[in-house]
Amino acid sequence: MPRVKPTRKSTWVDMAPMCDVAFLLLTFFMLTSNFTAKEPVQVTTPKSISEIKIPETNTMKIEVDKDGKIFFGIDGQARRIKMLKKIGTAYNIAFNDEELKQFSLIPSFGVPIEKLKFFLSLNSTERDLKENAVGIPSDTANNQFKAWVQAARAMSREEDVVKDKSLIIAIKADQATPFPKIKAVMNTLQDIQENKYNLITSLEKAPENL
Amino acid sequence: MSEINTEGKGGGKKGKAKKLSTRVDFTPMVDLGFLLITFFMLTTSMIKPQTMEIAMPSKDVVKDPTTVKNSLAITIILGKNNKVFYYNGTEIKGVAPKIEVSDYSPNGIRKMLLDRNKNVMMEVKKLKLQKENKEISEDTLKVRVTREKSVKDAPIILIKATDDSSYKNLVDVLDEMMICNIGKYAIVDITPKDLEWIKDVNN
Numbered sequence: 001m002p003r004v005k006p007t008r009k010s011t012w013v014d015m016a017p018m019c020d021v022a023f024l025l026l027t028f029f030m031l032t033s034n035f036t037a038k039e040p041v042q043v044t045t046p047k048s049i050s051e052i053k054i055p056e057t058n059t060m061k062i063e064v065d066k067d068g069k070i071f072f073g074i075d076g077q078a079r080r081i082k083m084l085k086k087i088g089t090a091y092n093i094a095f096n097d098e099e100l101k102q103f104s105l106i107p108s109f110g111v112p113i114e115k116l117k118f119f120l121s122l123n124s125t126e127r128d129l130k131e132n133a134v135g136i137p138s139d140t141a142n143n144q145f146k147a148w149v150q151a152a153r154a155m156s157r158e159e160d161v162v163k164d165k166s167l168i169i170a171i172k173a174d175q176a177t178p179f180p181k182i183k184a185v186m187n188t189l190q191d192i193q194e195n196k197y198n199l200i201t202s203l204e205k206a207p208e209n210l
Numbered sequence: 211m212s213e214i215n216t217e218g219k220g221g222g223k224k225g226k227a228k229k230l231s232t233r234v235d236f237t238p239m240v241d242l243g244f245l246l247i248t249f250f251m252l253t254t255s256m257i258k259p260q261t262m263e264i265a266m267p268s269k270d271v272v273k274d275p276t277t278v279k280n281s282l283a284i285t286i287i288l289g290k291n292n293k294v295f296y297y298n299g300t301e302i303k304g305v306a307p308k309i310e311v312s313d314y315s316p317n318g319i320r321k322m323l324l325d326r327n328k329n330v331m332m333e334v335k336k337l338k339l340q341k342e343n344k345e346i347s348e349d350t351l352k353v354r355v356t357r358e359k360s361v362k363d364a365p366i367i368l369i370k371a372t373d374d375s376s377y378k379n380l381v382d383v384l385d386e387m388m389i390c391n392i393g394k395y396a397i398v399d400i401t402p403k404d405l406e407w408i409k410d411v412n413n
Contacts, residue, residue: 012233014236015235015236015237015239015240016236018236018240019236019239019240019243022239022240022243022244022247023243025243025247026243026246026247026250029247029250029251029254030250032254033250033253033254034254045259046377046378046381046382047381047385048260048262048381048384048385048388049385049388049389050260050261050262050263050385050388051260052260052261052262052263053259053260053261054259054260054261064377170259170261172259173377174377175376175377175378175381176376176377176378177376177377178373178374178375178376178377179288179371179372179373179374179375179376179377179379179380180373181377182377182380183371186266186397189266190266190267190268193268195265195266195267195268196263196264196265196266197263197264197266198261198262198263198264199261199262199264199381199384200259200260200261201259201260201261201262201381202259202260203260204385206389207316207320207389
């Protein structure tokens with residue numbers, strides 16, 4: 001009796017459909033994505049039931065970490081350059097083209113103006129170091145934070161008056177930040193007539209059946 | 211590699227044209243595809259951050275500051291260690307108001323606020339029901355809720371934060387305002403008297 005030979009099946013799997021799927025997903029992600037901006041400090045925002053979304057563009061972002069250090073940033077590379085030029089004239093510091101270009105690539109920063117030139121000369125890994133995230137000074141004697149917000153506002157107003165109306169000031173503060181630090185930021189903003197701003201929070205489910 | 215070409219090994223005799231398989235192994239390409247997907251997934255931010263809009267009063271000196279009716283005013287003081295103090299009205303003829311201690315839990319400050327804001331809550335609930343039954347549109351709902359929130363006898367909340375409170379406390383309390391549909395609230399500076407009062411309660 002002949003032995004029953006097990007039919008040999010090919011182990012070949014056609015990978016083409018899988019490849020199709022992979023690239024389809026890849027295309028989707030490439031088209032829908034906007035990159036997360038690198039932030040100089042890790043900030044845990046408090047939770048809130050508010051569902052208002054913040055637009056990505058036309059925002060001034062103020063980050064406050066849990067020690068009260070202030071970081072500042074604005075969107076748009078051209079706008080960053082204009083803002084730096086404005087602050088340069090205010091503080092009598094001339095920035096060269098290379099520095100302007102470097103500055104335009106930084107989403108947000110936290111160094112005093114005197115150290116900014118040095119900060120811009122560093123490479124991106126050195127900029128991430130802890131000693132280079134000291135925060136923008138905001139005490140009454142030397143309120144550089146105020147100057148930055150004013151420069152950003154002046155730049156925005158010059159660029160487009162209509163668009164300026166919708167410029168949003170977003171404050172992203174750590175939940176453990178002591179209140180006096182937040183109050184200082186709010187007071188500074190109030191001083192320069194910036195009375196409307198947004199607090200960035202993370203989403204929490206609203207309680208039901210009240 | 212996963213492909214083992216068994217054809218053409220023994221059969222490739224002289225004269226006959228070699229038949230090469232037209233199959234291409236896609237495995238490396240899939241690898242590459244998923245690698246890139248992973249990269250994009252990790253670097254992108256799909257969710258836009260949520261925000262809470264607040265408007266602060268301008269710092270210009272107001273000629274006649276708004277006075278608040280004693281019976282409507284509630285002062286909330288944010289204290290140390292996630293404690294909240296609140297009192298109604300203000301001192302009358304030198305007698306300090308009764309200061310209550312509470313917290314941020316649903317049974318704490320929220321219960322009190324809901325109770326004080328009963329009428330508005332009820333109206334808003336009615337409006338929301340109407341919206342669910344498609345009697346009114348989303349926009350009308352918004353307008354009517356805002357109007358309802360600013361009725362004359364709605365409570366007015368004064369939020370005073372002590373230096374010992376954290377940013378989380380502030381956001382929590384602002385959140386309670388939203389949950390309890392309170393339209394009239396303001397963040398104001400704490401007075402020395404308030405500090406004295408809560409000190410007494412603490413002891």
